[in-house]
């Protein structure tokens with residue numbers, strides 16, 4: 001794998017993606033590519049882009065599907081035709097390097113609970129949950145899954161809310177073994193096999209691998225804050241934090257997913273409630289949802 005993210009130049013600003021809180025945009029570039037661009041000038045700040053690179057590239061190296069990430073050199077002049085004044089402010093504040101994620105044509109947002117969704121095996125679900133728990137991603141919920149379905153497979157997008165610790169480095173040490181709150185995870189009902197994912201992934205998250213992914217973050221996105229001498233020290237802090245957390249996965253590994261038996265009991269109770277709520281003449285008709 002190459003040592004740097006590919007750099008491309010924005011040619012055409014096609015459309016804003018208003019569904020995203022940071023108002024990313026679909027942009028065409030000089031490599032004949034189309035990318036979803038996340039801007040440095042967004043309210044989420046550069047740290048969201050730092051998290052996108054570190055977590056996205058780590059996920060890719062652990063075998064999860066993540067669209068290619070590139071660095072997009074953006075000249076606000078390519079979006080002069082965009083009429084929205086707020087978006088213009090965002091774009092003018094984003095001259096220079098921004099993050100691009102390969103645009104997945106025809107993909108749609110993953111919908112938890114949809115009956116026509118992709119088949120997700122428990123190990124794959126476990127890997128996603130494990131990654132989110134390692135990186136403290138608070139933004140892969142049923143309400144906002146930040147997962148897409150493309151060619152009937154699951155793709156991870158939007159890892160910008162991970163690495164919560166980098167918003168307050170003074171508390172980072174205390175977060176190394178902090179349990180991850182899984183309530184409402186987008187894949188919580190997919191029987192995620194977190195233990196199997198842990199056995200497979202934890203040994204792979206070495207300092208060496210982390211150094212490789214942290215090195216991909218452009219220096220200008222890394223603000224040297226109090227407590228760090230320079231950017232190199234800041235990079236090393238990310239490496240040590242994530243390596244330390246990966247090494248104690250038994251302390252934060254989510255344990256409390258419902259077992260198959262518990263899910264069956266809950267399902268039976270739900271069916272009973274549904275039946276009880278039916279008018280008398282419907283009480284005898286089987287509830288097809290509960291099989």
Ligand SMILES: Nc1ncnc2c1ncn2[C@@H]1O[C@H](COP(=O)(O)OP(=O)(O)OP(=O)(O)O)[C@@H](O)[C@H]1O
Nearest residue numbers: 017019020021022023036067101102103104157158
């Ligand atoms: N690579 C992609 N290909 C196709 N569509 C995408 C891609 N990335 C994002 N989108 C679409 O844009 C929407 C917003 O993207 P994303 O979640 O990354 O933005 P965001 O501003 O970080 O959102 P939020 O913070 O509100 O979750 C996605 O829900 C998806 O529909």
Ligand SMILES: [Mg+2]
Nearest residue numbers: 020021146158
């Ligand atoms: Mg999102």
